[in-house]
Amino acid sequence: MTSFRATVENMSKLMDEMGITELDLERQLLLGLYRKHIHLSKQQTVATAPVGFVQTAKTNTEDKISGHVLKSPMVGVAYLSPEPGAKPFVNVGSEVKAGDTVALVEAMKTFNPIKSDVDGVVKEILIQDNSAVEFDTPIIVIE
Amino acid sequence: MPQIKKVLIANRGEIALRVIRACRDMGIRTVAVYSTADKDAMHVKLADESVCIGPAQSSESYLNESAILTAALLTNADAIHPGYGFLSERADFVEKVEQHGLIWIGPNADMIRKMGDKVNAKQTAIKCGLPVVPGSDGAIKTIEDALIWADKIGYPVMIKAAAGGGGRGMRAVNDANALREVFPLVKAESKTAFGDDTLYMEKLLLHPRHIEFQVLGDKHGNVVIFGERDCSLQRKNQKVMEECPAAVLTQKQRDDMIEICKTAAKKMKYTNAGTFEFMFEGGKFYFLEMNTRLQVEHPVTEMVYGIDLVREQIRIAAGEKLGYTQSNLVAHGHAIEFRINAEDPETFVPNPGKITLYAPSGGLGVRVDSAVYSGYTIPSTYDSMIAKVIVHAQSRPACIMRAERALDEFVIEGIKTTIPLQKKLLENSDVRQLKTDNHWLEKFLSEEEKQGEQSEEQKSE
Numbered sequence A: 001m002t003s004f005r006a007t008v009e010n011m012s013k014l015m016d017e018m019g020i021t022e023l024d025l026e027r028q029l030l031l032g033l034y035r036k037h038i039h040l041s042k043q044q045t046v047a048t049a050p051v052g053f054v055q056t057a058k059t060n061t062e063d064k065i066s067g068h069v070l071k072s073p074m075v076g077v078a079y080l081s082p083e084p085g086a087k088p089f090v091n092v093g094s095e096v097k098a099g100d101t102v103a104l105v106e107a108m109k110t111f112n113p114i115k116s117d118v119d120g121v122v123k124e125i126l127i128q129d130n131s132a133v134e135f136d137t138p139i140i141v142i143e
Numbered sequence B: 001m002p003q004i005k006k007v008l009i010a011n012r013g014e015i016a017l018r019v020i021r022a023c024r025d026m027g028i029r030t031v032a033v034y035s036t037a038d039k040d041a042m043h044v045k046l047a048d049e050s051v052c053i054g055p056a057q058s059s060e061s062y063l064n065e066s067a068i069l070t071a072a073l074l075t076n077a078d079a080i081h082p083g084y085g086f087l088s089e090r091a092d093f094v095e096k097v098e099q100h101g102l103i104w105i106g107p108n109a110d111m112i113r114k115m116g117d118k119v120n121a122k123q124t125a126i127k128c129g130l131p132v133v134p135g136s137d138g139a140i141k142t143i144e145d146a147l148i149w150a151d152k153i154g155y156p157v158m159i160k161a162a163a164g165g166g167g168r169g170m171r172a173v174n175d176a177n178a179l180r181e182v183f184p185l186v187k188a189e190s191k192t193a194f195g196d197d198t199l200y201m202e203k204l205l206l207h208p209r210h211i212e213f214q215v216l217g218d219k220h221g222n223v224v225i226f227g228e229r230d231c232s233l234q235r236k237n238q239k240v241m242e243e244c245p246a247a248v249l250t251q252k253q254r255d256d257m258i259e260i261c262k263t264a265a266k267k268m269k270y271t272n273a274g275t276f277e278f279m280f281e282g283g284k285f286y287f288l289e290m291n292t293r294l295q296v297e298h299p300v301t302e303m304v305y306g307i308d309l310v311r312e313q314i315r316i317a318a319g320e321k322l323g324y325t326q327s328n329l330v331a332h333g334h335a336i337e338f339r340i341n342a343e344d345p346e347t348f349v350p351n352p353g354k355i356t357l358y359a360p361s362g363g364l365g366v367r368v369d370s371a372v373y374s375g376y377t378i379p380s381t382y383d384s385m386i387a388k389v390i391v392h393a394q395s396r397p398a399c400i401m402r403a404e405r406a407l408d409e410f411v412i413e414g415i416k417t418t419i420p421l422q423k424k425l426l427e428n429s430d431v432r433q434l435k436t437d438n439h440w441l442e443k444f445l446s447e448e449e450k451q452g453e454q455s456e457e458q459k460s461e
Helices: A003-019 A056-062 B013-024 B042-046 B066-075 B091-099 B111-118 B117-125 B145-155 B176-195 B251-267 B298-305 B309-317 B396-409 B420-427 B438-461
Strands: A022-028 A035-041 A068-071 A077-078 A101-107 A110-113 A120-125 A132-133 A138-142 B008-011 B029-035 B049-054 B077-082 B157-165 B168-175 B201-204 B209-218 B221-237 B238-244 B272-281 B286-291 B332-343 B355-361 B364-372 B385-393 B412-413
Touching: A077 A110, A101 A138, A101 B066, A120 B364, B008 B013, B008 B066, B013 B029, B013 B042, B013 B286, B013 B309, B013 B364, B013 B385, B029 B042, B029 B066, B049 B066, B049 B309, B066 B091, B077 B238, B077 B309, B091 B111, B111 B117, B117 B286, B145 B157, B145 B176, B145 B201, B157 B176, B168 B176, B176 B201, B209 B251, B209 B309, B221 B251, B221 B298, B221 B438, B238 B298, B238 B420, B251 B272, B272 B309, B298 B332, B298 B364, B298 B385, B332 B420, B385 B396, B420 B438
Parallel strands: B008 B029, B008 B077, B029 B049
Antiparallel strands: A022 A035, A068 A138, A077 A101, A077 A132, A101 A110, A120 A138, B157 B168, B157 B201, B209 B221, B209 B272, B221 B238, B238 B332, B272 B286, B332 B385, B355 B412, B364 B385
16 A cells, blocks of 8 residues: 555645646545545646636636627637638737627637627737637637 | 436536536436526536536536537536436437437437327337327217217217417317307307317316426336326426325225336337326326426435435446346335425516525435525526425324424525415315325415405405
8 A cells, every 4th residue: 555645745746737726635444533635736837728618718708808898609629710720810919890700719610709899909818729618618709 | 228327417506516426426427517696506516517508598508518518528428317307308409419429318319209209209209008088089079979079978068169379279078068159159259260160179187296207227128117106286287296106096096007107118119207297187197298307306216215326327337237126116104295495485586696594404314405595695697496305204104294294394495485375285185185286386376366355355444
């Protein structure tokens, strides 16, 4: 049996590899004489977007956004350019007019254009190209 | 054999939790889907991953097939569990799920088509040897025909216009004289009302009880039938209280019916979980419909038989064998389920809002399946059921006593619930002595209402 220390060290290493920032470890002796909770917590390093949905990141950004936010109308994969390798629809600082396509969301092999409903300047792009988005995920901020 | 490692639950509320719990017990990862109205819901908190699939309206979220499929594919789920309601009995959706290489945890699309539609289901039921409500096999043209059929079926009978529906174009008849009198009238009525005077006849059940049998079938042809649930206490076709077993049945009636259901389920090659629903009157069963999904009241069967039905559904979907036979199923004691709704217990007006305090009952033999918590706000968008209290004990009388205790302990503050009604039902001598039928609860409620009005008048005098 590996020592508890070794377990903690292993877990810590795994957390780094997997980008996990918090973990509860519980140690219990067979006779249940005592319980010890070890709470491992790490400084969040640069968020490397894991496969799937990054939910905490999303809610955090949502609170801070000021300006007009274009949100995803559906669950799917968002693309910032019309096809792989092509120039993006917009960059930060681009001027957009109401009706301009700023991104695509693919769901069930259909591409749905995300169009701006206002005139303005792109202030922020909140998602990475080719990333999963949920319904209502903020995509682009326009000012 | 496909392995299921991650399940997406295409539902909300207590049933989503029920499925998440079964998955976690099996070491399977879970994906919750939710609408914007449910972002604080318990199923979102408990699942390993969650995906917002749309706005509050069910049609755009929990019924949004493409959003749910996309969520399943993006999260790499291997299987979808539909719970009950929403997409659980949509054959077309089941096909789409399978076309995308995902496993559907439920009966296949053909079975849903065959048994989900009431007319189809009755035909299949007859072919598979299930007893149905006897009736004329087609249109009845003359009064002579009508009299012959009525004798064959046995009075009382119901004459129905083929083009009628929703309670119109129907007339109950108690004897031959009444039939002679009423037959030409209904014929003329249906001609003027529906432009069609085709009539048919069915046996009229006056005091039926609702009794149903749980089926489990694997993909290898093995089928078991669980002993029955009595769900006779209903209001507007909504079950309020369900029991397992049905104490009105003799052991012989139960065994015979289990045998009949088993033969039928084998004949239709039923896979996964389902329920044969019957009306029961005068010692006889009459097929009502089949539910090709898990049911709300499945926990009473689980308590009595000690089998996790959701776990079985997942195992079956993964292609595993049942691993036990009919003789391995042993009933133990009695269980009653109460559906607690966020409704006014007298008017049944839904009462959504914030739950300020939630302290469910507990103790031996008490199980609470619920997705609410203190501080949770019940959205007004979805159905009003907020908890199921399932009580299990050695016998029906012991179960009733334990149920009274459990309902007494249950604290939900901030909203009105149906608990006071359920307490009243437990005290009622008809309920205790099984002198109830499918119409009993509505009668009981209208009498209560009258009494309430009278005492109001006395007060004002």
